Amino acid sequence: MKICIIGSGYVGLVSGTCFSELGNKVICVDNNKQKIENLKKGVIPIFEPGLEELIIRNVKQKRLNFSTDVNNSIRNSDIIFICVGTPTNKNSNKANLKYVYKVVSDIKKNLNKYKIIVTKSTVPVTTGDQIEKILESKNKIKFDVVSNPEFLREGEAIRDFMYPDRVVIGTDSKKANNILKNLYLPLIKKTNRYFHTTRRAAELIKYASNAFLATKISFINEIANLCENTNIDVKEISAGIGLDNRIGDRFLRAGPGYGGSCFPKDTSALVTTSKQFKTNLSIVKSVINSNKSRYKILLNKINKIMKNKLKSKNITFLGVTFKPGTDDMREAASLKLIPYLINKGSNVSYYEPTGIKSNFNNNKVKYINNIKDACKKADLIIIHTEWNEFKQLNLKKISNKKNYKIYDLRNLYSPEKMKKNKVSYFSIGR
């Protein structure tokens, strides 16, 4: 089977590379020329552990190729995975499907034989129906449109792809289902977690999964607020409720709120879809509001820690990405916190393992390329992202300032130990 991946970002590049690792011939396409030129030279555009080695190996084996030629790549392939972005349309809160429909129009022009068109991009329920209509209108050549939502997590993407909790395939076509089941066979042989359903159900499964996980995060964050006012450690609550198998212990870590490229946009698109189909997802709406206001709670706490004296204070962020293991800055809490602190006259600097970020668009925000120098003059250190290298710091001596403080948004340290060591340490939910 010849596979064409359109959109070589976090999802497309990982999926294409892993499919080639399984022995398939894959062409990864992108309309970003620079990205493709770099990939051809072995320069990987994203930070994703393990990806570079896999790409190099499969390019060498001539199973993996890169191209900007979308027309020929489609014509020469049997299965086309649409992996372009579906960001939020800021005016309507809908998923913006213009990138998806551009690819669909390219496919329409190049439908020269039976093909399976797969949406791996997260698309609202009934998008597959629309795609089918567009492709049907002129062309008599047979095709199937299938939904195969992707569940990989940045930072763990290779493992998630190779050892999936489940592979969801939404189609009524037996032929397409058989071909895709065969494609995924090496991954589902052991676990048999292949879930075949209708196309609409597959589309909704993705949104419902993300909305549910976002709900868990917001839930524990609100419980953390209660813990802070009742002198309880939220970690005790997470552990205590997580032992209940019906609840499970994952996604119960209180922190700065969910961010990234998926949860914020997918919860918002789901609410818009629900309105379109005349239902009210009031729980998801509350989750969105709760998460949106989360940063205000953090800022209040920062003000409290600093006794409302932020002007001219040196504040250092350890990590700025929305989570560890990725260079992705989309919807990171730092994007809200840092501009506020700059506005208040603080001197903000940051150390980030994946390097300097252009997102702050402000020359007052300083990048420092090692932890020691980043922290040595800090009045306040904010542990923003739980990178492993922040887990064993000597917080007792990290700054030269006399009364420096630490605000740990990831609860990486024991408050008791910090107290013993006379470190002025603040965490979430306690």
Ligand SMILES: NC(=O)c1ccc[n+]([C@@H]2O[C@H](COP(=O)([O-])OP(=O)(O)OC[C@H]3O[C@@H](n4cnc5c(N)ncnc54)[C@H](O)[C@@H]3O)[C@@H](O)[C@H]2O)c1
């Ligand atoms: N990032 C994740 O962790 C993740 C996980 C699961 C699902 N998803 C979903 O997968 C989709 C892709 O997400 P992503 O994070 O990989 O996005 P991304 O922005 O990293 O990558 C999208 C790529 O598509 C390219 N592109 C856009 N239009 C194109 C066109 N017409 N032809 C060729 N290339 C084109 C862009 O240049 C970009 O490289 C989204 O719908 C997202 O919701 C993402």
